Amino acid sequence: MIASFVLAAAVTTAAPALQAEPQARVVQVAQPREAVALLSCMVKSNGGLTDCSVQAESPTDLGVGDAALQMASQIQVELLGPDGKSRAGSFIDVPIRIRIR
Known part of the structure; x- marks a missing residue:
């Protein structure tokens, strides 16, 4: 009985090799390591930012500018x-860098 068990195991493991199916290949797309947005924002009297707009973003297809706008209030x-002069009421450029993992 042990011999038939071993024979069955050998046949079972050999069968998939005879019926090889094509395997899917995983292709990794290169992602940028860092995304950058440049905002122009007005400085409030408490040091917070308001009236921000996106001046530039890279890469342009990841929505980095929109994400930076959402973070600007923080x-x-x-x-x-x-x-030495107060920035309150003036516009400043604010670079935002987002690390992508």
Whole structure:
């Protein structure tokens, strides 16, 4: 009885090799490592941003600009610029980088 069991196992494992089916190949599409958007935003008196618009985005087909606009309300900037003057009420460029994994 043991011998017939081993023979059946050998036949079973050999059968799929005879009926080989085409295998699907997985093709990976190269994704950018980083997406970038440049916003132009007005600085509020509390350092928050308002009235933002997308000036540029790369790559253009991932919706990075829209994602950056949604994040802009959570960004706080220093009220004093490098020249020591208040930025409140003025527009500034805000680069947003998103790492893609």
